[in-house]
Amino acid sequence: xxxxLSEDQRAFxxxxxSLFSDHCQDDYLRQWDASGEPLMAPLWALCKETGLHxxxxxxxxxxxxxxxxxxxxxxxxxxxxxxQVPLWRHQLAAATLANFGQGDSAQLAAQAASGELLLSxxxxxxQAAHGIALRASACAGGWQVAGRVAALALGGQxxxxxLPVLADGQPRLLLLDLDDPAVRRVPGxxxxxxxxxxxxxxxxxxxxxxVLPAAALTWLEPRVIAALAALQLGVSAxxxxxxxxxxxxxxxxxRRIGSFQAVQMSMADAxxxxxxxxxxxxxxxxxxxxxxxxxxxAQATAWLACEAGHRIGHVAQHVHGGIGVDLTYPxxxxxYWSRALGIALGGSAACLERxxxxxxxxxxxxxxxxxEEHQAL
Numbered sequence: 329x330x331x332x333l334s335e336d337q338r339a340f341x342x343x344x345x346s347l348f349s350d351h352c353q354d355d356y357l358r359q360w361d362a363s364g365e366p367l368m369a370p371l372w373a374l375c376k377e378t379g380l381h382x383x384x385x386x387x388x389x390x391x392x393x394x395x396x397x398x399x400x401x402x403x404x405x406x407x408x409x410x411x412q413v414p415l416w417r418h419q420l421a422a423a424t425l426a427n428f429g430q431g432d433s434a435q436l437a438a439q440a441a442s443g444e445l446l447l448s449x450x451x452x453x454x455q456a457a458h459g460i461a462l463r464a465s466a467c468a469g470g471w472q473v474a475g476r477v478a479a480l481a482l483g484g485q486x487x488x489x490x491l492p493v494l495a496d497g498q499p500r501l502l503l504l505d506l507d508d509p510a511v512r513r514v515p516g517x518x519x520x521x522x523x524x525x526x527x528x529x530x531x532x533x534x535x536x537x538x539v540l541p542a543a544a545l546t547w548l549e550p551r552v553i554a555a556l557a558a559l560q561l562g563v564s565a566x567x568x569x570x571x572x573x574x575x576x577x578x579x580x581x582x583r584r585i586g587s588f589q590a591v592q593m594s595m596a597d598a599x600x601x602x603x604x605x606x607x608x609x610x611x612x613x614x615x616x617x618x619x620x621x622x623x624x625x626a627q628a629t630a631w632l633a634c635e636a637g638h639r640i641g642h643v644a645q646h647v648h649g650g651i652g653v654d655l656t657y658p659x660x661x662x663x664y665w666s667r668a669l670g671i672a673l674g675g676s677a678a679c680l681e682r683x684x685x686x687x688x689x690x691x692x693x694x695x696x697x698x699x700e701e702h703q704a705l
Contacts, residue, residue, distance in 0.1 A: 333401075340383070340394075341401040347374055348409035354658045357410060366485050366523030372413045376443040381415060384423045384551075389437040391422070395617035396551060400558040400609065407562020410661055412521055414448065414482055416555035420548065421447040421490045425503065428544035430537040433503050436488065448486035448506075450477065451552050454499065455674030462529065464495040464502060464539060471495065471539055473502065473532040483525025484515040490548075491527075493539065501540040501548065508532060520664035550616060550626035553673065557609045557633040560669045564602050564640045567662040571595065571644040574659075591647050598643045601636040608632050624690070627683040634676035637666035 333341065351371050360368060375381045384399050385391020392398075403416055422440035425433050425447075439445035453460040462475035477483075477491055486506055493502035506513065510532035513525040572595060575586035585591050608629040615622040641663045645652040652659055673679060 337398055337401060340380075340398050341405065343378060344380060344402040344405035345408075347371075347378065347380070348405045348411045352409035352411050357658065357661065358656075360412070361521060366482060367414065368412045371411055375413055375415060381443065382419055382422070382441040384419045385437055385441045386423065386426045389422070389426045389434075390441040391419070391426075391437070396554050396613040397617055400554060400613050403555055403558035404562035404565070407559040407564075407665070408566040410520075410563070410665060414446070414486075416552075416559070417449040417481055418447050420551055420555060421449040421488075423551075424449075424490060424501065424540070424544055424548050427547065428501075428540045429503070431535075433537050433540075436503075445488070446482065446486045448480055448482045448489040449491075449552070450480050450489065451492055451549060452479070452672060452674070453477065453492045454549070455678050460492050460494045460499060462491055462493045462502065464493045464500075464534075466496055467533065470533055470535045471502075473504075473529055473534055475529055477527040477529075479516070479518065479524040480527050481522055481524055483527050484513050484523060489527075490540075492545065495539050498542065499545060500542055501544045502534070503538045503540065504529070505534075518668055520661065520668045522668065550612065550622050553626045553630045553633075554609065554612050554616060556669055556673050557605065557612070557629050560633040560637050560666065561602070561605055561609060563662055563665045563669065564598075564605070564636050567640050567644050567659075567666070568595070568598055568602060570659060570662070571598075571647060575647055585647065594643045594647060598640045601632075601639045605629070605632045605636040624683060624686050627679055627686060630673045631676055631679040631683060634670045634673050634679055637670045638676065641666040 351368070351374070379392055380402055382391040383394045383402065384396070385393070387393035399416065399419070406413070406415055418440060422437040426437035429437065436445060436447070440447050453462065462473065462477055464471040464473045473493065480489060480491070483489065483506065489504050489506055491502050491504055492499055504511065506527070510530060512528040515523065515525045518524055572586070575591055575595070576584060578585050608625070612622055612625045612629045615625055644659060645663060648659055651657050670676070
């Protein structure tokens with residue numbers, strides 16, 4: 329087997345690394361923290377200029393038509409640099425509309441690929457303890473929608489969003505026009521700087537094609553997990569790199585603290601957690617790009633992403649000591665991002681519970697047992 333990236337994949341990876349690392353220096357991040365801006369507009373403009381915002385959108389809708397592997401490489405670069413742009417939400421929402429939308433809904437994918445329309449996306453209602461709070465009931469000519477969506481990313485800036493909705497009791501995806509008069513938005517900001525809005529919907533009537541087929545949610549959910557895990561992989565990799573640099577320079581008792589056995593063991597545990605996540609994420613992206621089912625692989629990756637973010641964040645803060653909580657020092661941003669990504673994934677306990685539910689209903693022992701070469705044995 330050849331596990332190497334193709335030349336095109338390496339080109340996308342290098343372009344993303346260069347774009348994000350050149351733009352998101354620590355000085356710029358400090359300035360952006362104080363700016364109150366909802367997203368890094370100059371960086372988002374560069375993403376649109378280079379086509380990074382449309383990698384996963386099909387070619388017939390003017391996107392690049394690439395897979396999750398290419399998107400994963402770009403999102404890792406974004407995570408390493410903490411670039412506050414809606415790369416994955418925008419294009420996965422557009423890709424879902426391109427694949428499952430009908431009529432005007434599908435045409436929004438082309439507008440998203442051109443950059444004239446900003447789309448948002450949130451599946452966090454699927455993991456919420458109270459369940460999906462947005463509900464739709466069938467009515468003459470369409471659906472009657474009411475309910476609430478908490479902390480929708482860029483809910484105040486996007487023109488439309490894909491959101492989970494209980495449509496006659498079944499989870500589906502709703503394409504919500506955020507500028508509709510029946511939609512009220514209350515803006516806010518998450519700890520790691522992402523602009524959000526609480527969305528309240530009352531008395532909204534939408535056409536039938538605004539609620540996508542059930543298959544759309546099944547298709548989208550593992551890709552959302554892969555995108556969040558790719559961001560976590562980038563955030564955690566840079567978190568470890570900076571922490572290793574710090575413990576190699578910081579001295580205590582006239583010795584570099586990186587020479588202490590306890591510090592070395594903690595950093596080794598962090599590195600193991602990172603590599604476990606990397607392996608699971610690569611497997612998940614491979615299966616998604618190959619058109620293979622990946623329900624258990626997605627939940628396992630989500631759990632590993634939550635665990636890695638928590639473990640690596642804890643170790644990094646611990647070995648940094650008091651300087652780790654100094655907001656003038658950049659390391660705190662990586663902890664904030666890790667926590668936010670873990671919450672978006674639903675938390676490790678919820679991911680493990682969902683994986684356990686899947687295992688209780690399926691008798692396959694692992695990913696390799698459903699591949700073609702094993703079925704002949």
